Amino acid sequence: MDPYHKPKRGSIKCVVWDLDNTLWDGVLLEDGEVRLRPGVVEHIRRLDALGVLHSVASRNDHATAMAKLRDLGLEDLFLHPQIGWNAKSESVRRIAAKLNLGLDSFAFVDDQDFELAEMEFSVPEVTRVNALEIDTALHREEFLPRFVSDESARRRAMYRGQLARDAEESEFTGTSEEFLAGLEMRFTIAPAARADLQRAEELTVRTNQLNATGRTYSYDELDALRESEDHLLLVAALEDRFGSYGKIGLALVEKGGEDWWLRMMLMSCRVMSRGVGTVLLGHVMERARDAGAGLRADFVETGRNRMMQITYAFSGFREFSREGDRVVLVADLSQLQDPPGYVRLEVG
Structure with a gap:
C-alpha cells in the first residue's frame, strides 16, 4: 500500500526521476562508473508507450549527468531535465511550469527519505515513490492512463x-503573426474514422476551457454518431515544421431541417x-451555408469555458435563447471569416 497518498486512476502525467541510486546504482560524481538499476528503464519505456511523460530532478553536475544519460541512450526519454544543486521540489516546479501541467499530475521517484520528505513538505500535491518500491508502485492505477489512444506513444x-517551439518563440524578435507564419502550420479536418475514436473520447473528457458544452461522450456513443446519416462527426489535427500536435479538435453536427445543430465543439x-481556435468552427459554418441550412449551437456555461464563448462570438454567433446556464446560439452565415493566412487548411 502506498505510504504517502493514493491519487485517482490515470492522474499521473509525468514521472520525475532522481539519478544516483535511483535510475542507476552508484553516485556518478564519486564512483565514476554507474550501472542502470534492473528494470528501471523498462518501467520508463512501458509508461512512455502509454503516454506518461518523464523528466529528471537530480543533485548532480549537469554536464556530467547529461553526458552519462547520452552515453546510456536515455537522454531523449526525459523532457526538460533539471540537474543542479537546488531543491528537488523547485526542480519539479520548473518542470511543471515548462510542460504546463499541474503539480498534482506529477510523481517523484527518489531513494532518499529526506528528499521524499522535502517534496512532501514543499509540494504535497506531488505523488512520492520510494525507488525501492517502483516494481509495485508504478503499476498502481494512478500510473495507468484512463485512455490509451493512437497518440499516446x-x-x-x-x-x-x-x-522547441517555445524556445524559438522566446528568441523571436518579430510580431506574433510573423512567428506563427514561420511555423508553417497545416490544419486538417476530416470525418472521424474508427481509429480516431479513442482520442476523440479522451478529448471530450480532458478538454475544459475550449469545450462548448462540457459534455463527455463514450467510445460507443461516438462510434454510433460517426455512422449516423443524420450526424457529422469531424476531427481536426494540426502540425507544423516542429512536428504534430495530434488530434486537437472535435465537432458534432446534427443535420436535417432548416437548421443544422452544432451539438459539440471543442479544441x-x-x-x-496558435491562433487556430476558429478554423474548425468556420468550416462547420461554411458546410451549413453550402447546404442551404442555418446553424445553431448548444452552449453550456461551465465556469471554465469562457474562451469558447468568446470564440463563438468572434465567429458571428449570437445568443438566441437561454435557460439557466444552457444557451442556444445562432450563427450569422452571411459573412464567413477565412482561416488565418498563416494556416494551410486541408479538408478530407
Missing part, C-alpha cells in the same frame, strides 16, 4: 516539439496560443 515527441488547450 507519440506524446513525448509532441511535447518535445512544443518545447484542445494545447493550441490556444
Whole structure:
C-alpha cells in the first residue's frame, strides 16, 4: 500500500526521476562508473508507450549527468531535465511550469527519505515513490492512463516539439503573426474514422476551457454518431515544421431541417496560443451555408469555458435563447471569416 497518498486512476502525467541510486546504482560524481538499476528503464519505456511523460530532478553536475544519460541512450526519454544543486521540489516546479501541467499530475521517484520528505513538505500535491518500491508502485492505477489512444506513444515527441517551439518563440524578435507564419502550420479536418475514436473520447473528457458544452461522450456513443446519416462527426489535427500536435479538435453536427445543430465543439488547450481556435468552427459554418441550412449551437456555461464563448462570438454567433446556464446560439452565415493566412487548411 502506498505510504504517502493514493491519487485517482490515470492522474499521473509525468514521472520525475532522481539519478544516483535511483535510475542507476552508484553516485556518478564519486564512483565514476554507474550501472542502470534492473528494470528501471523498462518501467520508463512501458509508461512512455502509454503516454506518461518523464523528466529528471537530480543533485548532480549537469554536464556530467547529461553526458552519462547520452552515453546510456536515455537522454531523449526525459523532457526538460533539471540537474543542479537546488531543491528537488523547485526542480519539479520548473518542470511543471515548462510542460504546463499541474503539480498534482506529477510523481517523484527518489531513494532518499529526506528528499521524499522535502517534496512532501514543499509540494504535497506531488505523488512520492520510494525507488525501492517502483516494481509495485508504478503499476498502481494512478500510473495507468484512463485512455490509451493512437497518440499516446507519440506524446513525448509532441511535447518535445512544443518545447522547441517555445524556445524559438522566446528568441523571436518579430510580431506574433510573423512567428506563427514561420511555423508553417497545416490544419486538417476530416470525418472521424474508427481509429480516431479513442482520442476523440479522451478529448471530450480532458478538454475544459475550449469545450462548448462540457459534455463527455463514450467510445460507443461516438462510434454510433460517426455512422449516423443524420450526424457529422469531424476531427481536426494540426502540425507544423516542429512536428504534430495530434488530434486537437472535435465537432458534432446534427443535420436535417432548416437548421443544422452544432451539438459539440471543442479544441484542445494545447493550441490556444496558435491562433487556430476558429478554423474548425468556420468550416462547420461554411458546410451549413453550402447546404442551404442555418446553424445553431448548444452552449453550456461551465465556469471554465469562457474562451469558447468568446470564440463563438468572434465567429458571428449570437445568443438566441437561454435557460439557466444552457444557451442556444445562432450563427450569422452571411459573412464567413477565412482561416488565418498563416494556416494551410486541408479538408478530407
